[in-house]
Amino acid sequence: MPKVTFIQPDGLQNVLDAEAETSVMRVAVSNGLPGIVAECGGSAMCATCHVYIEDGYLDGLPEMSEVEDEMLDCTASERCANSRLSCQLPVVSDLAVRLPDAQV
Amino acid sequence: MAMDAGTLIIGACQTGVQLAASLRELGDTSPITLVGEEPHAPYQRPPLSKELHGGTIDVAALSLRTADWYRGQDISLITGERIVHLERDNDGGAATSAGGRTFRFSRLALATGAAVRRLPLEGAELAGVHYLRDASDAARLAADLAAARDVVVIGGGFIGLEVAAGARAAGKRVTVLEAAPRLVGRAVAEETSEYFRAAHQRRGTLVVLDAQITRLAGTGGQVAGVELADGTQVSADVVLIGVGVVPRTELAEQLGLAVENGIEVDEHGLCSDGRTVAAGDCANLPNPYVRGSGGRVRMESVPHALEHAKTAAAALLGRREPYRMLPWFWSDQGDIKLQIAGLSAGFDQTVLRGDPEADKFSLLYYREGKIIAADCVNSAADFMAVRNALARGQDIPAAAAADVGARLKQLTREPAVA
Numbered sequence: 001m002p003k004v005t006f007i008q009p010d011g012l013q014n015v016l017d018a019e020a021e022t023s024v025m026r027v028a029v030s031n032g033l034p035g036i037v038a039e040c041g042g043s044a045m046c047a048t049c050h051v052y053i054e055d056g057y058l059d060g061l062p063e064m065s066e067v068e069d070e071m072l073d074c075t076a077s078e079r080c081a082n083s084r085l086s087c088q089l090p091v092v093s094d095l096a097v098r099l100p101d102a103q104v
Numbered sequence: 105m106a107m108d109a110g111t112l113i114i115g116a117c118q119t120g121v122q123l124a125a126s127l128r129e130l131g132d133t134s135p136i137t138l139v140g141e142e143p144h145a146p147y148q149r150p151p152l153s154k155e156l157h158g159g160t161i162d163v164a165a166l167s168l169r170t171a172d173w174y175r176g177q178d179i180s181l182i183t184g185e186r187i188v189h190l191e192r193d194n195d196g197g198a199a200t201s202a203g204g205r206t207f208r209f210s211r212l213a214l215a216t217g218a219a220v221r222r223l224p225l226e227g228a229e230l231a232g233v234h235y236l237r238d239a240s241d242a243a244r245l246a247a248d249l250a251a252a253r254d255v256v257v258i259g260g261g262f263i264g265l266e267v268a269a270g271a272r273a274a275g276k277r278v279t280v281l282e283a284a285p286r287l288v289g290r291a292v293a294e295e296t297s298e299y300f301r302a303a304h305q306r307r308g309t310l311v312v313l314d315a316q317i318t319r320l321a322g323t324g325g326q327v328a329g330v331e332l333a334d335g336t337q338v339s340a341d342v343v344l345i346g347v348g349v350v351p352r353t354e355l356a357e358q359l360g361l362a363v364e365n366g367i368e369v370d371e372h373g374l375c376s377d378g379r380t381v382a383a384g385d386c387a388n389l390p391n392p393y394v395r396g397s398g399g400r401v402r403m404e405s406v407p408h409a410l411e412h413a414k415t416a417a418a419a420l421l422g423r424r425e426p427y428r429m430l431p432w433f434w435s436d437q438g439d440i441k442l443q444i445a446g447l448s449a450g451f452d453q454t455v456l457r458g459d460p461e462a463d464k465f466s467l468l469y470y471r472e473g474k475i476i477a478a479d480c481v482n483s484a485a486d487f488m489a490v491r492n493a494l495a496r497g498q499d500i501p502a503a504a505a506a507d508v509g510a511r512l513k514q515l516t517r518e519p520a521v522a
Contacts, residue, residue: 032173039407045434074488
């Protein structure tokens with residue numbers, strides 16, 4: 001079972017098991033992890049599941065859709081080159097993401 | 105003094121789970137019982153209308169929280185128990201389920217949701233005729249859709265159009281029958297309604313407006329078609345009726361709580377008795393963005409359910425945090441992604457930005473020269489810009505907004521001082 005590491009803004013880390021193909025957002029929300037809001041439940045509609053992908057994990061992620069790209073322009077915390085919406089990332093292998101300071 | 109029997113949340117749904125989670129986040133350590141009538145642990149409902157077309161529904165994959173989470177948070181989740189009777193006393197009260205179980209509580213939250221509005225149509229009892237609200241409905245509909253060739257959707261609202269889009273993409277012959285002169289008339293202006301009619305027709309769905317249905321016809325107990333008043337017969341292997349929902353208020357009524365298009369609550373989520381809370385689809389609440397209707401509204405959306413649950417949880421613990429969220433909605437109709445920011449009722453001007461025929465546009469609504477809402481089709485950046493502007497009390501001047509070369513985010517201004 002792949003593992004997803006979530007790193008809070010203060011550095012605290014949570015490592016969670018993920019069913020294959022579940023989205024990174026679902027892994028966080030179903031375990032009640034703070035820092036991922038996901039108001040829309042995974043439809044790329046709200047930009048409140050923003051994460052920064054840690055170095056070394058960017059390759060192999062699915063390409064960004066136009067919708068995700070547009071939504072990322074409107075996140076509460078600054079968009080960076082490694083920004084993604086975690087609802088658009090199915091877990092296929094181990095992954096580490098950093099959570100932004102704010103989602104709304 | 106009586107022992108604290110904790111909080112009973114009736115409705116194991118998105119709202120109920122958020123209520124329970126928020127109580128714990130706010131530091132409540134007393135018992136929490138979350139009781140629901142469905143056999144499943146609480147799950148996400150919005151994907152139900154979009155994931156029908158694989159023949160099955162995987163409810164477990166839609167679960168809102170893991171079983172470990174409920175254990176870890178010490179939240180007692182009870183499924184398959186429908187509460188049918190409520191009593192109040194000075195210490196709290198008791199709820200009784202249809203299965204004969206009794207739940208004592210010190211605090212009570214109603215997250216009873218809504219039930220589909222049923223049409224008293226001749227033939228509505230035939231096999232192959234469906235409504236869609238919960239996972240069991242979705243599983244039955246998915247199984248019938250897999251074998252269907254002709255699909256008729258009665259009701260051109262969001263649910264109906266979402267199912268129609270999916271069925272059409274799966275190669276079915278699809279007809280949408282809408283009794284009103286336009287689609288989604290309750291939520292959007294004529295321009296957006298007309299876009300949806302044209303867009304679904306372009307994708308091969310037949311849209312019939314002003315449809316007067318006489319009856320559903322069947323053969324051997326199985327639906328075979330829909331008869332219209334003008335004599336038209338529309339073939340159907342599957343009929344989905346999606347004509348809205350009615351709030352479930354019967355338990356609130358047992359307690360004598362004020363009910364008017366939902367359980368009436370104040371800005372803190374408190375019912376008319378001043379101690380029960382109600383949240384989500386079942387509640388009728390004041391919202392500062394509502395014009396008319398006495399400033400009150402009942403909303404059916406996930407973001408509302410989450411925010412309203414947080415407000416209600418705070419109220420149960422004696423905190424007063426008024427609900428002020430800007431309403432927003434979305435609908436996923438195949439390759440058509442609609443996002444709505446704000447409430448457009450009462451608009452006196454619209455600005456079209458983009459090209460409906462290219463399936464990418466926004467319709468901005470203005471009242472007295474100031475933006476109040478937007479319908480955004482495949483235009484996420486516009487949606488976020490309008491949503492942010494409205495939530496901050498800012499404006500996007502109409503004169504410049506039609507120019508797709510300019511980004512709405514850049515056009516956002518502080519309101520002119522009157």
